[in-house]
Amino acid sequence: MNISTVNEDAFSRLVVIGASWGGVDALRVLLQKITVPFNFAIVVVIHQDRSKKSALSQIFTEIMPFSVLEAGDKQPLVGGEVYVSTPNYHLLVEQNGTLSHTVDRLVNYSRPSIDVLFHTAADAYGDRVVAVVLTGANKDGAEGARCVKQRGGQVFVQDPKEAEAKAMPLATIDIVDVDFIGDLDALASKLNALV
Amino acid sequence: MPKYQNDEDYDIHALLETIYLKWGYDFRGYSKASITRRIFFFLKEEKITRIPELQYQLVRDKALFYRFIRDVTVNVTEMFRDPEFYLSVKQNIIPQLKTYPHIKIWHAGCATGEEAYSLAILLDQSGILGRSTIYATDINRTVLDRAKKGIFSDSFLQQYEKNFNNSGLTGNLSDYFEKGYDHVIMDSRLRKNIVFTEHDLVIDHVFGEMQLIFCRNVLIYFTRELQNQVIDLFSESLDFGGYLCLGGKETLDFFSGKDKFITKDADNKIYQKTK
Numbered sequence: 001m002n003i004s005t006v007n008e009d010a011f012s013r014l015v016v017i018g019a020s021w022g023g024v025d026a027l028r029v030l031l032q033k034i035t036v037p038f039n040f041a042i043v044v045v046i047h048q049d050r051s052k053k054s055a056l057s058q059i060f061t062e063i064m065p066f067s068v069l070e071a072g073d074k075q076p077l078v079g080g081e082v083y084v085s086t087p088n089y090h091l092l093v094e095q096n097g098t099l100s101h102t103v104d105r106l107v108n109y110s111r112p113s114i115d116v117l118f119h120t121a122a123d124a125y126g127d128r129v130v131a132v133v134l135t136g137a138n139k140d141g142a143e144g145a146r147c148v149k150q151r152g153g154q155v156f157v158q159d160p161k162e163a164e165a166k167a168m169p170l171a172t173i174d175i176v177d178v179d180f181i182g183d184l185d186a187l188a189s190k191l192n193a194l195v
Numbered sequence: 196m197p198k199y200q201n202d203e204d205y206d207i208h209a210l211l212e213t214i215y216l217k218w219g220y221d222f223r224g225y226s227k228a229s230i231t232r233r234i235f236f237f238l239k240e241e242k243i244t245r246i247p248e249l250q251y252q253l254v255r256d257k258a259l260f261y262r263f264i265r266d267v268t269v270n271v272t273e274m275f276r277d278p279e280f281y282l283s284v285k286q287n288i289i290p291q292l293k294t295y296p297h298i299k300i301w302h303a304g305c306a307t308g309e310e311a312y313s314l315a316i317l318l319d320q321s322g323i324l325g326r327s328t329i330y331a332t333d334i335n336r337t338v339l340d341r342a343k344k345g346i347f348s349d350s351f352l353q354q355y356e357k358n359f360n361n362s363g364l365t366g367n368l369s370d371y372f373e374k375g376y377d378h379v380i381m382d383s384r385l386r387k388n389i390v391f392t393e394h395d396l397v398i399d400h401v402f403g404e405m406q407l408i409f410c411r412n413v414l415i416y417f418t419r420e421l422q423n424q425v426i427d428l429f430s431e432s433l434d435f436g437g438y439l440c441l442g443g444k445e446t447l448d449f450f451s452g453k454d455k456f457i458t459k460d461a462d463n464k465i466y467q468k469t470k
Contacts, residue, residue, distance in 0.1 A: 051354075051357070051358075072444070073414075073415050073444045073445060073446070074226075074418070074419050074422075074449075086443070086444060088443075089415075089443070089444055092226075092228040092229060092232075093228060094226060094227055094228050095204060095227055095228070096227075100226040100228055100229060100415065101415045101444045102229045102415060102416065103270065103271050103272070103412045103415070103442075104229070104232075104270075104271055105271050116232075119232075120228040120232070123203075123228070123231065124228065
């Protein structure tokens with residue numbers, strides 16, 4: 001059997017972002033503040049209507065100075081690019097630096113689930129993972145963020161006071177000793193400071 | 196560079212090797228993140244603390260192994276998943292199927308059968324169910340037993356009805372089932388032309404000359420190497436002019452024999468074998 005090895009050079013850090021209610025606007029603001037070029041890879045899970053196709057990557061690509069791709073099956077992660085989830089599919093990070101999908105049952109009433117992304121990212125990349133929890137009206141992401149912390153990664157959370165829906169940031173702050181809480185400006189600065 | 200990322204990664208690989216050696220089921224080409232998650236759920240379910248312990252017991256305990264297969268290979272499906280796909284099948288494939296005296300269809304990885312019944316409904320409305328045989332296969336015996344019964348929980352009924360209404364079909368989904376207390380029983384007329392049977396895409400062989408193969412949201416669980424092997428199996432099992440339908444995230448783009456196919460509907464992942 002062929003066991004792929006990790007391409008250490010493909011990206012520096014793995015930034016995983018979870019967003020739900022109000023997430024599209026928050027992401028737009030956050031991503032526009034990312035300094036180009038950057039050498040980390042960004043993977044985003046956003047809750048969307050499961051019965052619809054998403055045009056999100058297309059919309060974002062038009063306004064961002066970098067590629068925002070809808071995550072492909074077994075797509076290799078590359079620094080400087082953003083990968084967005086597809087409605088009705090869980091998005092997972094593999095240990096060989098690729099993305100994969102499942103149609104496994106809903107987690108936190110969601111598919112894709114932020115927990116699934118965070119959990120698999122933590123398993124695959126441990127202390128190279130930075131998890132970012134943005135606005136949302138549920139608890140998805142909190143357990144996954146805990147897992148990221150346990151594996152030596154960092155957790156940043158959007159300030160609940162600024163978030164359009166504060167439940168998701170609060171749920172994470174509630175159970176995780178988070179590394180940073182701030183508004184989208186401050187979160188972008190933290191990401192830009194990553195080496 | 197070490198061959199394995201960490202001890203847990205090693206444990207998973209060792210477990211999958213052992214299962215292959217002992218039982219002949221080959222999960223070594225499955226995507227690791229997903230199967231690892233499922234194995235950890237199974238550990239929790241069985242109250243086993245560590246993977247090497249599971250490995251030891253799986254060699255010795257046949258009943259445990261059957262529970263492992265039952266839980267670890269179960270896939271989730273829904274009726275008329277992706278309605279626009281069914282609409283495309285109706286428009287792009289059904290007219291050609293109508294020209295055949297007998298129609299053989301392989302629905303690979305049918306899980307609990309929701310999509311096999313969906314396809315049977317589409318064939319029925321097209322007037323060709325009577326001369327069609329749907330071979331609906333899965334690796335998991337337990338889900339096949341459920342599929343054969345054609346009894347589904349009604350918790351997703353609303354979603355299924357919405358899907359049905361967007362699939363270009365006439366009438367209502369309720370024309371095809373009887374409502375029970377908390378479940379629906381599919382019309383036995385649909386079931387007559389479906390043959391549910393065990394088949395493992397990884398180790399079993401070609402499946403007759405098919406005019407249509409459905410395999411949706413199964414390949415995503417496999418590595419690219421295994422995907423190639425399985426698509427090759429499909430290619431070998433298809434008649435010239437036959438169709439292969441994959442799931443939304445699946446594609447022939449990385450398949451070495453993709454020249455044998457033309458893309459009939461890129462959005463809905465419908466391919467036709469032409470060589």
